[in-house]
Amino acid sequence: MITVVGIPGHRRVKLFRAAVLAAGRPAPAVVGWRDVCAGDFAIAPGSPVRLESPGEDAEVDRLLRGADRPAAHGEIIGLAAWYSGFIAAARRVERAATGPLTTPVDDLAVMFDKRRCHARLRERGVPVPAGFAARTYEEVRAAGWARVFVKPAHGSSASGVIALAFGTNRISAYTSAALDGGRLFNELRVHHYTDERTVAAIVDRLGADGLHVERWFPKATHAGRVFDLRVVVIGGRASHVVVRTSRTPLTNLHLGNARGDLAGVRAAVGEERWAAALETCERAAACFPGSLHAGVDLMFAPGYAEHAVAEVNAFGDLLPNLLVDGRDTYTAEVEALFPKVVAG
Known part of the structure; x- marks a missing residue:
């Protein structure tokens, strides 16, 4: 029997469970990420373990970030803390498991850090756009590239990603990120910004948790x-x-x-x-x-x-x-x- 570590009731868990049952296998055991964060879980000896996304659960997000309050819906906050908490939680699962993980934690740690992932791909001959790590808007601009994609190092689902073009007297930025009352949110629509101060504020807010910048690949x-x-x-x-x-x-x-x-x-x-x-x-x-x-x-x-x-x-x-x-x-x-x- 396989164990799935995920969000109980989430469609990802349901779809995988349905596939396992359709194959004539016993239903997977489900361990919740909340229980992993609390250290209150067990995995059957020898069970292969599937790590599923911990996303779309505000309390899991709060626990992984080690924060006092949950994020507001769509709020982009504490991405570096979330990454550290997620990898630490995955390591707890790894230590508790005696069977194989279908996604090793070492792989997760690289795939969820866009800087490390990009470097690994490049080093192994996989074609990727040129890129570099940054933390501020000024660093992005100082690179001298006319068009770039700015990505949070630990983001997912395009949250905080900015397609940014520099012209002689103007800039153009497409992103689903928006500032609201001093907080940054990911929205389900793409905004087009041409005000440099607004774009710089968004980039700098994201940059506190690390950025991966790529030359725009048309x-x-x-x-x-x-x-x-x-x-x-x-x-x-x-x-x-x-x-x-x-x-x-x-x-x-x-x-x-x-x-x-x-x-x-x-x-x-x-x-x-x-x-x-x-x-x-x-x-x-x-x-x-x-x-x-x-x-x-x-x-x-x-x-x-x-x-x-x-x-x-x-x-x-x-x-x-x-x-x-x-x-x-x-x-x-x-x-x-x-x-x-x-x-x-």
Whole structure:
């Protein structure tokens, strides 16, 4: 029997449980992140352990940050403290488990630090945009790059990400982040800022927890919208792909964006370039060889001749209603997991 550490009742846990039951396996045991934070949990001897996202639970977020108060809905706060708390909690699970973790904590620690993840990919020959670490708006501006993506080092789901362009006498910034009464919030829509003072204030607020800055990689368009790919690599093979399209530089689907025409994009790219892109995604996931699965975000340049990896996500497999040969991501992961466990 597998153990899932997650948020009880969350759809991620429910979907994985359904896949395990459909495979004829016993229902997973579920351990809540709240219990892990409290140190009040147990894992059955020898049970393989799946670490699920601790997101979308305000109390878990507060506990991981070690904060006195919960964050307001959408508030971006304490990202570095959250990261430290999350990795510490995952280490508690690791120490309690005698079976394998489907995502080792060492892998989590790198994937949830965009600076370290980018460096690992680059060192191992995976194409990524040029990048550097920063903490202030002035550091970003001093780099002299005309267009950049500014990313919180420990952010997720595009929270706090800023697509920033510098002109001669003006700037342009697209982001879902917004200041409100001196606090910073992530909203479900993309704002366009042209006031440098506002942008600098947002960047500096995020910079307190560390920033990863990348040279802007121009994205290809299809059917009049920019796009990138979320590719879920399972057991070393690119398994499920979704096209994410947008009218702004930010393509995350929860920001009001839309899934694109996979067959149409694949045809436009061409089979040779498509195969090369998926192979790049597999090489990116292979940088985390202990992880059963990873979500890789891949960008094509206009004309499709070049591509680069933007992110590698430990919890990037939530793609509802996306079936490949009748299997969703969770079913494919269960099929890959149990032979691995038996063989081990």
